[in-house]
Amino acid sequence: MTDKEIMLAGFTQKILREKGFTEWKIEFGRASNNYGLCKYKKKVIRYSKLLVEANSLERSKLTALHEIAHVIVGPGKGHGPLWKKACIELGGDGIRCYSTKNTVVIKGKWVGTCDICGKEFFRYRKPKGSLTYKHSTCGGKLTFKKEN
Ligand SMILES: [Zn+2]
Numbered sequence: 001m002t003d004k005e006i007m008l009a010g011f012t013q014k015i016l017r018e019k020g021f022t023e024w025k026i027e028f029g030r031a032s033n034n035y036g037l038c039k040y041k042k043k044v045i046r047y048s049k050l051l052v053e054a055n056s057l058e059r060s061k062l063t064a065l066h067e068i069a070h071v072i073v074g075p076g077k078g079h080g081p082l083w084k085k086a087c088i089e090l091g092g093d094g095i096r097c098y099s100t101k102n103t104v105v106i107k108g109k110w111v112g113t114c115d116i117c118g119k120e121f122f123r124y125r126k127p128k129g130s131l132t133y134k135h136s137t138c139g140g141k142l143t144f145k146k147e148n
């Protein structure tokens with residue numbers, strides 16, 4: 001593990017223990033589009049190696065607080081008011097998704113841009129089927145193009 005991973009895992013474990021979640025484990029995976037993931041059944045918080053490495057430890061700690069809030073409120077609550085309250089109480093930002101405003105994202109080979117809100121999506125592999133999607137959040141047209 002890298003220094004950043006060790007520090008982030010330690011930070012996460014410390015808060016989990018303080019909150020009484022002693023069985024949870026921390027993993028680092030290869031995902032490039034999920035900064036953190038909370039797996040309730042396996043009691044695992046999984047971080048993206050790539051995003052942890054690309055961003056500051058302080059930024060990764062915000063993701064840690066986001067995921068710990070999911071652990072505290074339990075499955076099925078999504079990013080609703082209970083989750084948001086727990087996240088803010090932990091000192092987090094209560095924000096559902098990361099964005100390029102505060103996060104270094106890993107650019108893939110394919111980039112999709114929404115023609116209404118301008119949000120960008122990255123894929124390592126060519127999207128299956130059509131290269132044009134509807135952006136469910138705003139209803140805009142999302143077209144994938146190969147990035148070079
Ligand atoms: Zn979340």
Ligand SMILES: [Zn+2]
Nearest residue numbers: 114117135138
């Ligand atoms: Zn959009």
